[in-house]
Each structure stands twice: as structure tokens, then as C-alpha cells.
Amino acid sequence: xxxxxxxxxxxxxxxxxxxxxxxxxxxxxxxxxxxxxxxxxxxxxxxxxxxxxxxxxxxxxxx
Numbered sequence: 001x002x003x004x005x006x007x008x009x010x011x012x013x014x015x016x017x018x019x020x021x022x023x024x025x026x027x028x029x030x031x032x033x034x035x036x037x038x039x040x041x042x043x044x045x046x047x048x049x050x051x052x053x054x055x056x057x058x059x060x061x062x063x
Contacts, residue, residue, distance in 0.1 A: 024045070031043055031046040
């Protein structure tokens with residue numbers, strides 16, 4: 001197999017520190033909307049709009 005002229009994403013992209021440390025586990029990226037609506041503290045990033053939008057990058061269609 002020939003070597004590709006581009007690098008793999010993991011060779012130059014560094015995940016945020018909170019992801020690497022486990023402070024923000026990957027399951028937090030899949031919001032349970034019922035839990036968000038109930039505001040029970042299980043999804044703090046989704047429950048507070050200022051936290052959510054600080055970490056969210058809108059796509060072209062959302063902008």
C-alpha cells in the first residue's frame with residue numbers, strides 16, 4: 001500500500017486537556033435530553049447554556 005501524502009488527524013490534532021484527563025468523559029457528548037430538561041446535574045455542560053455554547057462550534061447551517 002502506498003503512503004498517503006497527508007498525515008492522519010491524530011498526528012497533529014491534540015484533544016483538549018479535559019478530554020485527555022478524563023475530566024470530561026466522551027459519554028458527555030451524547031446528551032440525554034430528558035436529563036437535560038430535568039436539570040438534575042447529570043449533564044452540566046448541556047444544562048447551562050453558557051457552558052454548552054462555549055464548547056460548541058456551530059456548523060454553517062446553524063450560523
